[in-house]
Each structure stands twice: as structure tokens, then as C-alpha cells.
Amino acid sequence: MTLQGRTAVVTGGATGIGNGIARALAARGARLAIVQPVAAQAEEAARALPDAAGFAADIRDRDAVERMMAAVVERFGGIDILVNNASLTGLRAVAAFMTASPDHVNEVLDVNLKGTIWCSQAAARYMVDEKRPGSIVHIASVGAFAAQELASIYCASKAAQASLARSMALELAPHGIRVNAIAPGDILTDTSAGIVADLKTLGATGKYVRDTPLGRRGSPEDIGNAVAFLVSDEARFITGAVLRVDGGFLTY
Numbered sequence: 001m002t003l004q005g006r007t008a009v010v011t012g013g014a015t016g017i018g019n020g021i022a023r024a025l026a027a028r029g030a031r032l033a034i035v036q037p038v039a040a041q042a043e044e045a046a047r048a049l050p051d052a053a054g055f056a057a058d059i060r061d062r063d064a065v066e067r068m069m070a071a072v073v074e075r076f077g078g079i080d081i082l083v084n085n086a087s088l089t090g091l092r093a094v095a096a097f098m099t100a101s102p103d104h105v106n107e108v109l110d111v112n113l114k115g116t117i118w119c120s121q122a123a124a125r126y127m128v129d130e131k132r133p134g135s136i137v138h139i140a141s142v143g144a145f146a147a148q149e150l151a152s153i154y155c156a157s158k159a160a161q162a163s164l165a166r167s168m169a170l171e172l173a174p175h176g177i178r179v180n181a182i183a184p185g186d187i188l189t190d191t192s193a194g195i196v197a198d199l200k201t202l203g204a205t206g207k208y209v210r211d212t213p214l215g216r217r218g219s220p221e222d223i224g225n226a227v228a229f230l231v232s233d234e235a236r237f238i239t240g241a242v243l244r245v246d247g248g249f250l251t252y
Helices: 016-027 037-046 061-078 102-129 154-173 195-199 220-230
Strands: 009-013 031-036 052-058 083-084 136-140 178-184 242-244
Touching: 009 016, 009 061, 009 102, 016 031, 016 083, 016 136, 016 220, 031 037, 031 061, 037 052, 052 061, 052 220, 061 102, 083 102, 102 154, 136 154, 136 220, 136 242, 154 178, 154 242, 178 220
Parallel strands: 009 031, 009 083, 031 052, 083 136, 136 178, 178 242
Antiparallel strands: none
């Protein structure tokens, strides 16, 4: 499975799951555009990869996304792959439904849903204009399917990403652009390391916690390997799918 000669844009690619995705794609020969709100963070992550560059953009800002995508095309000559990984997660995404403020709701939806839309629109336009078949992957969550305490807005945003992937797949199929989503389960990152204990201190009962049948927490590399498959030619007949990469988390 090779991605040699292809350019991949990974939002939030400097940390956590995003960095696992970036490393998995780079290992298969892809050129990487690492996108973060802070340029220095993106550039530092890019230096650790063989053919990569860092780009700064606040994905909530449609104009900033357009400028970033234009810079990626200028640097690499085009876009073949987009991974919408950047997301508001962890304690920043937590709020009880009854008391969730307008600011909280807007922040979660602006990053998790609108950011995915702005990035996908910009990347898809380049693919269509250049008649360049491509692949787009949204990183959703098992929260799209399983209720989680104190995370109703977050879960809704992830369900929206999964739905968006299916409709985008239908509209973009005539252009040879495939669109899929991945629903990660319990993945160990710096952000998620102590999330269960933190939620309990905020009043969560813990009823949302499920065991992972495979007996371990997932790694960013587990998600990266799944993304690498979905954007490869081996998955050329897969579009509009939501792939659960959860160690069996949603089997019961």
C-alpha cells in the first residue's frame, strides 16, 4: 500500500490522533501538509517527517482555510488527500446539556462541524478544478453512535460529521472523490489520558464508560493505519462509509 506522490492535508496533525495519522501517511510515501492554529507547532511536527511542511490556520475561519489551502497547493502543486482531524475534544468539549452556554455550543460546532465543512469545500474545489481524483476522511467518534454524559453537543457534532461524509460522498462521486469517516473509540492521547476521572469530578456518573473488548486503549497509530487504508487505492470502491476503529467498543 503506497501513497507515493500524493499530497495529504491533515488538520490538527501535530498532536494526538492527528500526528498518528500524519506519521502513518508519511510512512507510505505521502507528502504532508500539517495544519495547526499555531504555525510553530505545525512546523515543528513537519520537521519530524521526510517530506512535510507546516501551515497555520484557524479552521473556524473560512477565509483562513482558503488561504491555507492555496498555500498548500503553491507548495506541493495540488491536494490529493484531506483528513479532517482537528477537533474540540477533552474537557473543552464538556458541558451539561441543560447549562451548555451559547459560547460553548458555538465553539464545538464551529471547530468540529463548520471547520470540517470549510476545509472540505476548499480542498474539493482544487480536486475538481484540476480533475484530480481524491479522498477525504472525517475523524468522527464513537460518540456519534453512543450517548456520553456531559458531551451532548460534542456527540451531536460527531454524528453530523458522519452524516456529512455520506452526503458529500454522493455529491462528489462524479468527480472521482471518495469521502469516508472514521469513528475512533477509546484512544490514548495526552488529551484523553485522564478524561474519565476528570468527568467524574464534574458530576458524571460513569455510566457512559464501556470496556473495550480487545483489552487495551487504542493508539493514534491505530487510527493512522485505518486512514492510510481508506485513502489508498486498496479502498478505491469504498465511499460514504463510517469505519469504526474502536476495539469492539460499540459491540455491546
